[in-house]
Each structure stands twice: as C-alpha cells, then as structure tokens.
Amino acid sequence: MTTPNPLAPSWLEVPSDANALDAAVWSANTTRDATGALLIGGVPVADLENTYGTPLYVVDEADFRARATEARASFSREFERIGSHAKVYYAGKAFLSTAVAAWVDEAGLNVDVCTEGELAVALAGGVPADRIGFHGNNKSLAEIDQAVSIGLGAIVIDSLVEIERVAEAARRHGAVQNVRLRVTTGVHASTHEYLATAREDQKFGIPLVEAAAAVARIRARPELRFLGLHSHIGSQIFGTAGFEEAARRMLELHASLLETGPVPELNLGGGFGVAYTSVDAAASLAELARGIADVVASECARLGIPVPVLAVEPGRVIAAPAGSTLYTVGTIKDVAVTVDEAAADPSGDARVAVRKYVSVDGGMSDNARTALYRADYSVRLANRASDAEAALVRIAGKHCESGDLVVLADYLPGDVEPGDLLAVPVTGAYCWSLSSNYNHVGRPPVVAVRDGHARLLVRGETISDLLARDAGIGAEATRA
Ligand SMILES: Cc1ncc(COP(=O)(O)O)c(C=O)c1O
Numbered sequence: 082m083t084t085p086n087p088l089a090p091s092w093l094e095v096p097s098d099a100n101a102l103d104a105a106v107w108s109a110n111t112t113r114d115a116t117g118a119l120l121i122g123g124v125p126v127a128d129l130e131n132t133y134g135t136p137l138y139v140v141d142e143a144d145f146r147a148r149a150t151e152a153r154a155s156f157s158r159e160f161e162r163i164g165s166h167a168k169v170y171y172a173g174k175a176f177l178s179t180a181v182a183a184w185v186d187e188a189g190l191n192v193d194v195c196t197e198g199e200l201a202v203a204l205a206g207g208v209p210a211d212r213i214g215f216h217g218n219n220k221s222l223a224e225i226d227q228a229v230s231i232g233l234g235a236i237v238i239d240s241l242v243e244i245e246r247v248a249e250a251a252r253r254h255g256a257v258q259n260v261r262l263r264v265t266t267g268v269h270a271s272t273h274e275y276l277a278t279a280r281e282d283q284k285f286g287i288p289l290v291e292a293a294a295a296v297a298r299i300r301a302r303p304e305l306r307f308l309g310l311h312s313h314i315g316s317q318i319f320g321t322a323g324f325e326e327a328a329r330r331m332l333e334l335h336a337s338l339l340e341t342g343p344v345p346e347l348n349l350g351g352g353f354g355v356a357y358t359s360v361d362a363a364a365s366l367a368e369l370a371r372g373i374a375d376v377v378a379s380e381c382a383r384l385g386i387p388v389p390v391l392a393v394e395p396g397r398v399i400a401a402p403a404g405s406t407l408y409t410v411g412t413i414k415d416v417a418v419t420v421d422e423a424a425a426d427p428s429g430d431a432r433v434a435v436r437k438y439v440s441v442d443g444g445m446s447d448n449a450r451t452a453l454y455r456a457d458y459s460v461r462l463a464n465r466a467s468d469a470e471a472a473l474v475r476i477a478g479k480h481c482e483s484g485d486l487v488v489l490a491d492y493l494p495g496d497v498e499p500g501d502l503l504a505v506p507v508t509g510a511y512c513w514s515l516s517s518n519y520n521h522v523g524r525p526p527v528v529a530v531r532d533g534h535a536r537l538l539v540r541g542e543t544i545s546d547l548l549a550r551d552a553g554i555g556a557e558a559t560r561a
Pocket residue numbers: 172174175193216278313315316317350351352353394395396397398
C-alpha cells in the first residue's frame with residue numbers, strides 16, 4: 082500500500098486499486114476488457130485512438146440518452162405528483178451538436194439556447210422552434226428578430242430594454258411572443274463565485290424588488306404573452322437547499338403577480354451539481370425533483386395559489402457524466418517539492434516530496450475548467466491496467482502556461498510512461514463548449530460510442546483549418 086503523498090489534497094485518499102473505475106464518475110458503459118484496457122460504449126480506446134487520434138472527447142451515447150430520459154421522467158413524476166406539469170429544457174451551453182439536439186428531442190426535452198449559434202444547431206438537429214427557449218443578458222437585435230420570426234417557444238427577458246426590443250420584433254412580425262422574466266433572487270448558491278448567478282452584484286436578470294414593475298410593462302404590451310418568472314441561481318450546486326430557497330422567494334412574487342393577471346408557469350433554471358471525483362456527493366435527479374416539488378407544493382398551499390407549470394433547465398447533470406476525454410502521455414517529470422509545513426520547520430530539516438507531472442497532448446484548450454475554477458477531476462490509465470505502486474500525479478497540458486493543468490491531483494500507477502493513454506471522466510459538459518484554440522491547437526473531435534460502434538459528432542480542427550481562417554494574405558504579400 083502506497084503511503085499518502087504529503088502534497089496530495091486532504092480529501093484525496095490513496096486508492097486501494099489505482100485502476101478501479103468508480104461508478105460515481107465513469108459513464109455507465111465504461112469498463113476494462115480482459116487485458117485491462119478501457120472500453121467505452123463497447124469500443125476499445127485503442128481503436129478510438131487509431132481512428133480519431135488524441136485528445137478526443139468521447140460521449141457514451143446510451144448513458145447521455147438515459148440521463149436525458151431520467152431528467153424528464155424524474156421532474157415529470159415529481160411535478161405531476163403535486164398537480165403540476167414539468168417542462169424540462171436541456172441547457173445546450175453544456176454541450177450541443179446536431180446529434181445531441183436530436184437525442185434530447187427524442188427524449189422529450191425542450192432545448193434552452195443563449196446565442197444564435199446554439200439556436201442554429203438546435204434547429205439543424207430538428208428541434209421544433211416552439212420547443213426552444215432563448216436566454217442571454219445581451220441578445221442582439223438580430224437574435225431577437227430571428228427568435229420571434231420563427232415562433233420560438235419562449236424568450237427569457239433579462240433586462241428592461243429587452244421588453245421593448247422583443248415587443249417591437251413581435252409587432253413587426255405580427256406575432257404574440259411568449260416571454261419569461263429572469264429575476265435575481267439574491268440566493269447565494271454554494272458554488273464557485275464565477276458559477277453563481279443570482280447574487281446581487283452580477284450581470285444577469287433584474288432584482289426581485291424591480292420585477293413587479295417589469296412584469297407590468299410586459300403585460301402592457303399586447304405583442305407579449307407573459308409566461309412567468311425565471312430564476313437560475315448558478316451552476317454545479319450540490320444539495321437542494323439553494324433551489325428550495327429560490328423557489329420560496331420566487332413563489333412570493335409569483336403569488337403577488339397573480340393578483341393582477343395570469344402567471345401560468347415558473348422556471349427554476351438549472352445548475353444541478355455532479356460528482357467530478359469520488360468524494361463529491363451529488364444529489365440524484367429524483368432527490369432534486371422531489372425536494373423542489375415538496376417546497377413548491379407547500380409554498381403554494383401556504384400562499385393559497387394554484388401550483389404553476391414548472392420548468393427546469395438541466396445541462397451539466399445530463400451531459401457531464403456521459404463524457405470523458407482521452408489523452409496520450411508525452412513527457413513525465415518527477416518534481417521535488419518542498420512540503421510547506423516542513424519548510425517552516427525551524428530545524429531547517431525541510432521535507433521534500435515528489436509530484437509526478439504527467440504532460441498530455443491537450444490541456445486548457447480542451448478543458449478550461451481546471452484553470453478557470455480550479456475544478457477537480459480524476460484520471461485513469463486507459464490503454465492498460467498496472468499493479469505498480471500508485472504515485473501522486475498532476476496531469477498537465479501542452480500549453481505555454483503554468484496554470485495549464487487538467488487534473489490537479491490523483492494517484493496513477495507509478496509506471497505510467499510516455500505513449501500511455503489516459504482517460505479523464507466527467508468532461509461531457511462545459512469542456513468542448515468552452516474549448517479554445519490557445520497556442521493554435523485545434524479543438525479535438527467529439528465521438529459518440531454505443532454498442533461497440535463509434536461515430537463522429539463534431540469534426541476536430543486541423544492546423545489547415547486554423548491557417549484557413551488566418552486573414553493574412555501569405556508571407557510574400559505581407560512582407561512586400
Ligand atoms: C439560464 C441557465 N439555465 C440553465 C443553465 C444550465 O446549468 P447547468 O448546466 O449547471 O445545469 C445555465 C448555466 O448555468 C443557465 O445560465
């Protein structure tokens with residue numbers, strides 16, 4: 082048994098088996114074959130590497146679809162139990178391609194988009210316009226015009242000026258547009274500061290105290306139909322307490338608005354957290370749906386109002402656990418690090434521990450979350466299993482930036498070597514969608530694996546693609 086490395090974070094335990102695949106973080110159809118190599122959706126990772134190269138985003142299609150179906154079923158079951166009806170929107174920002182849009186459509190979900198790009202993909206994937214919602218704190222006039230012209234299911238108004246903008250577009254098109262109003266409840270969701278969206282001092286929505294006046298302005302426009310309020314408290318939130326508190330605050334306002342007109346729906350947004358490592362304890366969709374339903378039912382009873390139709394917008398909880406990323410190891414360095422407490426030892430007897438820096442062929446360009454939020458991930462050897470003693474590793478990328486890290490800390494078999502394949506789980510949300518071309522590295526492809534077959538969902542970018550976008554007219558002309 083390996084002794085714990087003093088450089089490891091306190092939550093990270095030395096694994097009894099550094100090859101084990103914890104079901105809490107690996108997609109449902111990830112296994113090891115008889116040789117110890119990973120199979121994802123029944124496809125050997127060596128085949129994926131040979132066909133598509135690395136880095137590679139791999140989506141376990143059956144797992145993704147099952148999570149989409151479960152989201153719809155859990156919220157429908159619980160909301161119908163309290164006499165409501167669920168409208169479940171998949172938040173496309175987590176990860177959207179035309180195939181993914183078709184999967185969620187087939188699972189009976191609506192789709193939530195926040196740009197004309199996401200809208201184009203959802204429509205190209207065959208999602209009917211009336212099942213799409215449009216968000217965003219700064220929708221362009223063109224985006225609003227397009228949304229109204231194609232009869233989008235709902236536009237979420239995010240600021241006062243948008244009331245006029247959407248109404249004007251509807252007037253031009255002779256339409257009546259369904260709208261929601263995004264309200265900031267002041268709930269301080271326990272998540273990374275950059276992922277909290279209902280605190281006072283941020284850009285989304287309008288404050289609770291200004292909402293009634295805004296709704297009056299919406300209702301005064303015959304081109305708009307007020308569907309109800311919208312709240313989204315943030316993302317990667319564990320537990321149900323934040324959502325329940327937001328529901329309470331929203332229902333108070335909802336009830337007061339019912340005194341002056343209809344309010345058929347309430348949208349409580351997304352933000353449901355997932356386990357990124359074995360120590361994260363994420364609530365199940367069933368628990369979340371039950372907790373929200375119970376609070377809504379009791380608040381509506383207390384306020385003496387009918388239970389509205391309830392909308393939710395899960396993204397990460399559907400997409401993240403179904404995805405993983407494959408990398409190839411390039412270089413490895415055993416870096417001797419002075420352990421902090423020992424360094425402060427007056428005897429001067431500083432202790433040194435080794436952190437193994439394992440560098441892979443991707444990095445912050447395919448997974449920005451570690452650099453952006455110091456997000457934790459885990460990692461496993463993918464091309465083989467090994468009995469070697471576990472070593473503390475840090476998985477670094479290939480970018481010219483010391484913060485270019487994919488996995489801050491985990492244990493891998495200590496014989497990890499250049500050429501090995503590594504797999505990082507739970508990368509199905511906000512990895513491809515946040516990817517970049519930093520250092521002129523092309524975005525990796527995305528493949529779906531299912532029943533032993535792989536199919537390309539999104540083509541990777543080659544250096545030729547990047548060069549083709551360069552508007553310079555070639556070295557000769559530039560230098561002339
Ligand atoms: C308005 C809105 N709805 C839904 C989501 C989806 O959130 P998540 O992927 O955390 O479920 C987001 C992202 O935080 C959002 O901004």
